[in-house]
Amino acid sequence: MTEDQQPPKPIAWEPVTEPGYQDILMHRAEGIAKITINRPEVRNAFRPETVLELSDAFRRAHLDPQIGVIILTGAGELAFCSGGDQRIRGDAGYRDTAGAEHLNVLELQRQIRTLPKPVVAMVAGYAIGGGHVLHLICDLSIAAENARFGQTGPKVGSFDAGFGAGQMARTIGLKRAKEIWFLCRQYDAQEALAMGLVNTVVPLAELEATTVDWCRQMLRHSPTALRLLKAAFNADSDGLAGIQELAGNATGLFYTTAEAQEGRDAFLEKRAPDFGPFRRHS
Numbered sequence: 001m002t003e004d005q006q007p008p009k010p011i012a013w014e015p016v017t018e019p020g021y022q023d024i025l026m027h028r029a030e031g032i033a034k035i036t037i038n039r040p041e042v043r044n045a046f047r048p049e050t051v052l053e054l055s056d057a058f059r060r061a062h063l064d065p066q067i068g069v070i071i072l073t074g075a076g077e078l079a080f081c082s083g084g085d086q087r088i089r090g091d092a093g094y095r096d097t098a099g100a101e102h103l104n105v106l107e108l109q110r111q112i113r114t115l116p117k118p119v120v121a122m123v124a125g126y127a128i129g130g131g132h133v134l135h136l137i138c139d140l141s142i143a144a145e146n147a148r149f150g151q152t153g154p155k156v157g158s159f160d161a162g163f164g165a166g167q168m169a170r171t172i173g174l175k176r177a178k179e180i181w182f183l184c185r186q187y188d189a190q191e192a193l194a195m196g197l198v199n200t201v202v203p204l205a206e207l208e209a210t211t212v213d214w215c216r217q218m219l220r221h222s223p224t225a226l227r228l229l230k231a232a233f234n235a236d237s238d239g240l241a242g243i244q245e246l247a248g249n250a251t252g253l254f255y256t257t258a259e260a261q262e263g264r265d266a267f268l269e270k271r272a273p274d275f276g277p278f279r280r281h282s
């Protein structure tokens with residue numbers, strides 16, 4: 001239910017047909033972009049091309065001034081994402097169609113983490129392995145009652161010791177994060193909720209309506225406040241890169257002031273800048 005207890009209004013998704021993706025779908029409506037991994041035959045496992053397409057779709061949603069919130073999900077009800085496609089795993093990474101081997105989901109993780117708009121994982125079915133890390137890296141996770149979560153790395157000869165370990169420990173605590181990685185068990189949606197791995201659990205039939213409702217609520221809030229908060233949540237753990245992210249936001253805001261514009265205008269008008277009106281003592 002929405003805040004005023006009315007049933008939520010259905011959303012009319014419009015497909016984004018350019019540039020014509022193979023492995024993903026992109027839709028938009030009401031300021032929300034929905035990006036769907038569309039490989040249900042392998043429980044939405046990703047290959048390098050999937051990751052490149054996801055990255056392109058996120059970049060488009062980032063740059064689109066009409067979009068304020070992004071949903072990441074998987075096609076069908078059985079899986080959000082089952083991680084790297086083990087069928088095309090080579091000896092040094094995941095093979096693209098040209099034969100080069102990649103671990104390119106790491107770049108996508110950084111992109112989602114630093115993208116200055118909220119990203120919501122909408123999880124039905126399995127979120128496993130690298131697919132589990134993808135939901136973890138999203139800002140919020142909304143799970144259907146059939147969702148199942150877990151890492152398999154140590155079972156299948158892989159691990160994500162970057163955000164996959166560190167972000168998980170920050171989210172649910174060190175002991176739980178180590179349990180998930182060391183034991184490779186699966187956890188149902190209620191267990192995930194109890195450990196703070198997801199924000200809420202809803203019946204599968206209500207998953208999209210609830211996710212859209214949460215997105216609509218965020219869209220009513222100040223985009224700049226959300227942007228700065230997201231950067232702030234990263235800043236302490238990201239070191240100088242985190243400070244760069246926060247500072248970049250400060251520079252962007254400064255550019256909107258008359259003080260910064262006086263510097264630009266003076267240069268273009270080939271005169272000395274007059275910053276006198278902008279001095280202050282506190």
Ligand SMILES: CC(C)(COP(=O)(O)OP(=O)(O)OC[C@H]1O[C@@H](n2cnc3c(N)ncnc32)[C@H](O)[C@@H]1OP(=O)(O)O)[C@@H](O)C(=O)NCCC(=O)NCCSC(=O)CCC(=O)c1ccccc1C(=O)O
Pocket residue numbers: 041042043045078079082083084085086087094102103104105106126128129130131152153156158159160161
């Ligand atoms: C997800 C399951 C638990 C689902 O189980 P179930 O519902 O019973 O379905 P299945 O019958 O098992 O699967 C149906 C069908 O899908 C195929 N499939 C499932 N997952 C994958 C996969 N990941 N790759 C390829 N194919 C997959 C399965 O074989 C079936 O096909 P059929 O032809 O019908 O037989 C279960 O399927 C499962 O456990 N899947 C494997 C999960 C897994 O281990 N994933 C890999 C983890 S490692 C990883 O993701 C690392 C990649 C990574 O992100 C990374 C890490 C660190 C640095 C860099 C990187 C990077 O960039 O890649």
